[in-house]
Amino acid sequence: MPRTTVKQIFNLRSYPYCQPIPLQFTTNALANCSPANPNLIISKVKSGTGRTDNEIFESLIHDHSCTTIPISDTLISHILHRLKDDWKSSFAIFKWAQSQKGHTPLPNSYAIILDTLGKSKQIQKMMSLLTQTPHHDVTLTSISKVMRRLCGAGKWQQAVKIFDDLNTFGLQKNTESMNILLDTLCKEHKVEQARKIFLELKSCIPPTPHTFNIFIHGWCKVNRVEEAHWTIQEMKGYGFSPSVITYSTIIKSYCQNHNFDKAYKLLDDMKRRNCPPNVVTFTIIMCYLTKFGEFKEAMMIPEKMKLFGCEPDTLFYNALIHTLAKSGKVEEAVNVFEFEMARFKVVRNTSTCNSMIAMFCHHGMDEKAVNVVKSMGSLENCRPDIQSFHPLLKMWFRTRKVDLWVSDLLDEMVNKYCISLDLSTYTLLIHGLCRVGRCEWAYGLFREMVGKDITPRYNTCALLLDEIRKVKNYEGVDFIEGCMKRMKSS
Incomplete structure (x- = not known):
């Protein structure tokens, strides 16, 4: 009996999978995605030909078929999200929408395109757009994305300057904006710089518990746990009590360094301090036990969690499925996925399904993996993402089933899910x-x-x-x- 292909499982249109994918396949194929209006615009965008964003913009301006499309911020935001990995197309479409009579982009569209430009290292274009954006459309969300992309590009001083100049955008330097700056710096390992800024600002901008949790996370990120403990004392000095987030952050740092004894000790301390751990705390511990191959101990975490009265959630079950999969307990993972989560009314999400796909692929169960992807299309919180398909691609390259599967799978990714x-x-x-x-x-x-x-x-x-x-x-x-x-x- 002939083997079923991806194309047959998903009822895809025919595509010559024995031939190389032509240039522009992944770009042009987006024209087949729904809904209808975005498809017409996206089908006009052919960035793979090497054109600049200005050339793409000019082609849209002079394409009369595009003038019939009613522009809305919802439509443009949808397109920008779909093309977030293609900055030239995204930026051209954004500028084209701006140029259309009667349409004014809303703050959400500005935030998306600023983030797309920053992610693609188009820092100059990102900053130019920010300075040109009307002040009433510059939100703290947009500013936070710009600062994070600047820090990620090694331009943290420029991020600080944006904070200093917030008033020029009609925004205030207050606790919320300060916390965004401090968090941005700490996530990029600039904890000492963040600390100096905080010391300058604390007399005029009051900190919150979140401010100190940012620093605790930052110190742990650079493996300076003693400073994190010192920050807890400083936090108490301001009259704030450490929360489960505070202690869970330090527990994560201990686990990252394979110091599970200290992590368990801190669990007991949390209980004594009337700040019991939650499901997130135990999920962290189980994830790192699994990462270090401590499968037997990882499998004991659900029972330990019950002793603290914690109920499992989606993220915990995702971690549990991953642990079972890594330890070779395929049937147990399937049982959790198909029955236990439903029994406790815990919803699956994309990561849940991705863990199952990865497990099936690791064990060569390709059709079971494909069936999980197929089932995701009908679930609200489980739409496949790019990580859903990576294990399948790796498996088929490993087994050299390229002509049988790969073109069909790319067809599925691009045409059905617009990835x-x-x-x-x-x-x-x-x-x-x-x-x-x-x-x-x-x-x-x-x-x-x-x-x-x-x-x-x-x-x-x-x-x-x-x-x-x-x-x-x-x-x-x-x-x-x-x-x-x-x-x-x-």
């Missing part, structure tokens, strides 16, 4: 295709990725270059070498 391929997915595809001798297909995806201004990893370039040389694709050799030279000079 934009990101750097990690392109990298996975290119490396996998090179390993199975499909370098021309890999090269097509490489060109598409570069066309979207997604910078490939250097080892990906080197691998693909070797394979393209073997098939004497000299044009491809020149293109890849050009990319590598630009990467070295940047």
Whole structure:
């Protein structure tokens, strides 16, 4: 009996999966996604051809079919979210919408496009847009995204300057905005800089318990737990009591360093201080036990949790399924997924299903994994994301079932769920295709990725270059070498 393919399972349109995916497949295919209005606009966007955002913008301006579309902020926000990994298309569409008579983007659209530009390292464009944004459309949400992207790009001083200049955007320097700045700095390991800023501001901006929890998290992140304990004392000096969040943060730090004895001791201390641990605390401990291969001890956490009167939630069950899967207890994981969560009325989410997919793929149960993906489409909180498909792709490259499955799976990702391929997915595809001798297909995806201004990893370039040389694709050799030279000079 012939084997069922992904295409048959999902009832997909026919696609020649034995052929390399052509350039623009993943971009143009978005035209088939629903709802209808976004599709017409997205179908006009072809960033993979190497055009600039201004060229894409001009093409939209002069396309008369786009003028018939009623523009709304909901529509534009939907499109920007779908194209969040393609900054050129996103920015062009945002500017096009701005130019349409009668449409004024709302703050949500500004926040999305600012974050997209920052994520894509288009810092200059992000800052230019921020300065051009009308003050009434600049929200603290937008500012927080900009500051986080600046810190992520190593420009933390610029993030601090934005905080200093908040009044120019019609916003106030208060506890909320201060906490956003401090949190941004601490998450990027700039805890000492955040501390200096806090000492300057504390006389005019009152801290809250959240302020101190930010610092406790920051000190733990840079593995300075003693400072975290000192911050608890400072917190008490302001009249605030440490919360379960405070102690759980320190417990996480102990677990990260494989110091579970101290973590358990702090659990007991929490109970004595009338601040009992919650389900999040136990989820943290179980996750790190699993990470360090302490499966037997990890499986004892549900019973310990019951002693503290904690009820399991979705995140706890996600961690439990992952633990069972890593320890090879497939049937037990299936039982939790299919029966126990329903019995306790705990809803599944995308991460729950992703854990099951990864487990089935690890054990070579490809059809069971595909069936989980299929079931996700009918569940409100379980829409597949890009991580849902990575284990399947890895498994089929590992088993060399490329022609049977991979094109169909990409078709499913792009056409049904409108998932934009990101750097990690392109990298996975290119490396996998090179390993199975499909370098021309890999090269097509490489060109598409570069066309979207997604910078490939250097080892990906080197691998693909070797394979393209073997098939004497000299044009491809020149293109890849050009990319590598630009990467070295940047």
